[in-house]
Amino acid sequence: MVSYWNSYLFIFLFLVLGLLLPIGALMVLGPLLRPKNPTPEKLTTYESGIEPFGEAHVRYNVRYYLFALMFVAFDVEIMFLYPWAVTFDSLGLFGLVEMLIFLGLLVLGLVYAWKKKVLEWK
Amino acid sequence: MNGINGVTQLAFSDVWRVMAPEILLVLGGFLILVLDLFMNKESSRRLSPQLGILFLIAAFVMTIRNFGLVSDQTAGGTGELLNLSNMLYVLDDFGNVFKLLFTAGTALVLLMSIDFFKQNPEVKVAEYTYLMLFATTGAMVMASSLDLITLFVGLELLSISSYVLVAMRRNHAKSAEGGMKYLVIGSIASAMALYGMSFLYGVTGQTNLAYGAQTVIQMWLQFKPLLTLAFLLMLIGFGVKVSLVPFHQWSPDTYEGAPNPVTAFLAVVSKAAGFALILRTFLWGFSGVFGDVYIYLVILAALTMVVGNVAALSQKNIKRLLAYSSVAQAGYLLLPLAVLGKGKSIDNIWLALGQTSFYLVAYLFMTMGAFAVLTVVTRQAGNETLEAFRGLWKRAPFLAVSMAVFVLSMAGMPLTAGFIGKFYIFLGTINTEMYWLGGLLFATSAIAFYYYFGVLKAMFLKDSAVQSHDKIQVPVSLTVTIAIGLIGTLALGIFPDLLMKFLNGLHWFGQ
């Protein structure tokens, strides 16, 4: 029972740390350490000089989502590739062929998107 | 087979032995996809369903081969299933039976689709076909995996393909509506199921059902509420897929909006896949504690039988009627599993699987046939109400008689497959002494008789509302579908032992 909960203790610790660090840094330590000297320029959204316009809630073109989807697919692919590369030696020929099939299917997805003109911005 | 560091070494021959039907379907799907991509825009793709059917037949044959592999393996006596990656993916007769169902069902659906494409030129034929093949692959994964993650991937592969298929007629408002509703409710379902799986993982520390089952038994007393919650969430998630009451509300709208072949696909293949998943998950993961959780299945089965049949009473639209009837059938199909909690002997498990499978096969034949007839009749009449069937006996006796057989089979008339299926399930409830459930099955079937009767009455006792006395033209593909449905329904109704013997002799879980 105890050992069972122990495995979750780490998660809990990470959670606490994850919450404490930003709170501690931004809300506790920050105000204590930094000089407080607000000027109108400093209070603008972007200090680079560009004035914000319009509302924050705008509609994005649906194509962004398509790009995002494509990105996610290939991003996740890397996650698969990494452990595969680490254990490559022990996986042997089969591992190589399997990964090639996997990549082939993904490439097919890319080709599909290409042919369906997802990659063109118009 | 185990390699170093927990990495499992696979061999090509193993993969081919275990996954041949799936591989064939994926290959077929991608072949059609590639052809579609690189073919001229103008050139016709109308042969893709035929190509798809070819691959399905190949997968069907491979599945039949797999029965032999399973019995060789069990004869070998190692007691171990043919499996990949430490029971991640297994080959057993349970999966094989369902794969036969899926491939046969999808093949019939594609056969019906040939006519659907002719009527709806705007639908993308190739896209439709490979989505069907991928969906079927997903269904197969659901029937053969023992790992929650892989099961979930299979479920999503099937579901997402289905969402698109429902909305395939882009210019058709109801089609889009149906697809949208299915997507929203389906996503809720997936989320719930996943949430439930996460609890199961949380308690057992693994995603594999074969190994997790032991832990479930050990942890049961300590984590009863948590495990029950996991069970229920999964049940609800899967329940949406097979449309158990009260998670059924999407189905009438979706069934109505979807093209007829896709509706048939949802009603038969998708539902069968859902049941494969339910049986797989609960009979493996929760078999040790089934006596404590079966009551929820009983409740849902009872509710489903009652509500499905009662709601069907007032339907005027034939597709909605069939949708509610398919809801009701889900209730019947859940019964064999539900009553297992009471009768704990292992023999009952094989009997329950036999009952479910038999009913699914019967259901496949009658539903496919009914939808094929429906397609012809509603098109000629121009509407989908019961009125379209009026006087069908005079206009097209063959269609009328076929429909009568299918409808009577759904109602459970003797000499049809549906009767034997129901009767078999009924005996199951009696064997486990759940008399009231058997009574409920009988009573709700009596209600069902009433609304199926409406269809019969319209066909045989009423004069046609359609004035034209043109002969109804039945396309060849639909004639074949109807004939297969008819032969199957009657053959299983009169000689049920044809299938029953086969089912009785199976090594369901490789026992």
Add this chain to the structure above:
Amino acid sequence: MVQNAWLIPLFPLVAYLLLFVLGRRAQEGIVTAISVLAALAGFIVSLLILSDVHANGASAPYVFHWLTVGQNTLSMGFEVTPLNAMMLTVVTFISTLVLLFSKGYLHGDARYSVFYQYLNLFIFSMLGLVISPNLLQVYIFWELVGLCSFLLVGFWYFKPEAAAAAKKAFIVTRIGDVGLFIGIVLIYVATGTFEYSGVFEAFEAKKFAIDWITPDHFITLVAILMFIGAMGKSAQFPLHTWLPDAMEGPTPVSALIHAATMVAAGVYLVARAFPIFEASPDALTVIGIIGGITAIFAALIGLTQNDIKRVVAYSTVSQLGYMVMALGVSAYAASTFHLMTHAFFKALLFLAAGSVIHAIHHNQDIRFMGGLWKKLPLTGWTFLIGALALSGIPPFAGFWSKDEILLGALKSGNTTLFVLGLIAAFCTAFYIFRVFFMTFTGEFRGEKEVYEHAHESGSVMTIPLVLLSIMAIVAGLLNSPLTDHAFEHFIFGGGEEIGKVYDTEWWLAGLATVVALAGIGLSYLMYKSKSINPEALANGPLRPFYQLSLNKFYVDELYHVAIVKPVVWIGHILNFIDKWVVDGIVHLFGEGTYIGSLGLKYSQNGQVQTYGLVTLIGALLLIGAAMYAVGGVK
């Protein structure tokens, strides 16, 4: 020969399939020829089997393995016993004649071929029911005959009464079927078999695989449940209401299904499964009482009905009551004997009535008939024979069988049943001769023109009448002292007696004859010589009784008030709840979501949220209940 008994139902099935293939436009002659030949072939085979059984007695059932359920195997097949050999012969004989008769009666009907298809399907199902060796098969065919009856009663579906009658017949008999079904299932649960032989053994040994009830109570329960099924099919009080309404079907259908065969199926079932009933004296008492009530009840209603077919229909109900009563007092032989003779003379009466109806352009009201003897002499003679047989006048068939039933009732000590039977016999004689006198004697009271054109139908209609008349005269002799009760010896198959058998009491036979003659006499005085004015009686002191009988004791109305109305009201209430309460709750939640989620304000599709909501509510209820149950939530 017995091993070929499966051929008998096969003939009509083949005929059915042939007609089906030929389609609805097939020529009437061909349709009739196929059907009649098939039925005739069945009749010949039945006769051969009958003689075989007579010589060699019953044989073991012929079965094949049908399907396996767990450890139990179910089989299908057929069997031949003296009882069902008799039934086969009667059914095929009457079928042949009715099929022939229909050629004249249905001539020119647009759905002539369809009618024959249904009839053949019915004959197949009926024969299948008769030769079934197990209860499961019985149930299957039991439902099939019910379906055919529905189709045939509603054959003239464009008449609203016919459609309503068909529905009523189906629903009322189904109520009985539920009883039968539960009975059969209980038997299966308790004995693990559907086979008659296995079931009987278990009932004799009183060994059942059931522990929630004592064996004796179980036997009574099962017997009553099965009898409920028989009540539905054989139109026993209070499930009798469908049979008179079923007269909306074509007359040949009434003759075949609702007189001779299907309605006798209930009696047949009780007789075939008699060992089950015999094991429970309580069940037998119930059966006897129900039979007696039905006999007298229907006879009283028959007194005042004006539709020629309805009178005959009520007489059928009444006679079925006799048979059931006979079974109730264990007069097995008498009951089955009456089943046989009744089949002949009742089919005769129906066909003769059909002939009358056909001759005067489908008018069925006897108040508008009269004087038809001159126009339809043959029909008149045959109807007279049928009426005499029904009344129980010696030496006609009904006399011998009815006498034995009364004898059985008296000897069993149930004096009340005996008296009821005697009164019913008086009423029967009275009303059937009322019909006879009003139809065939006096002046014609309908349109003159119709009378002028009335004439005897062709030979296809008269030959069956004549043949049935002969049977109505001689069939009774089979079980008379004159032939040394040949029928009894046959039906017991040379083995030991089933039920009880008594020697003929000649004084009783005399009394029954006198009672019947009195009925006929009264009828003569009222409707022939007009010495007693029936109108005055009906409107005078007997008015309440007259109204009661005329309105069939208000049973239909009672059902309407007691069952139909409440059900409709419950429906209304449920509908109300559904509309206001359930929808209200859903709306409440819906509104909540609606207000809470302003972002979805302009969402076009409000429904899918509801679906999601219902799904969630269902999920929460289920989970909540489960958590409560397992104690996760305190």
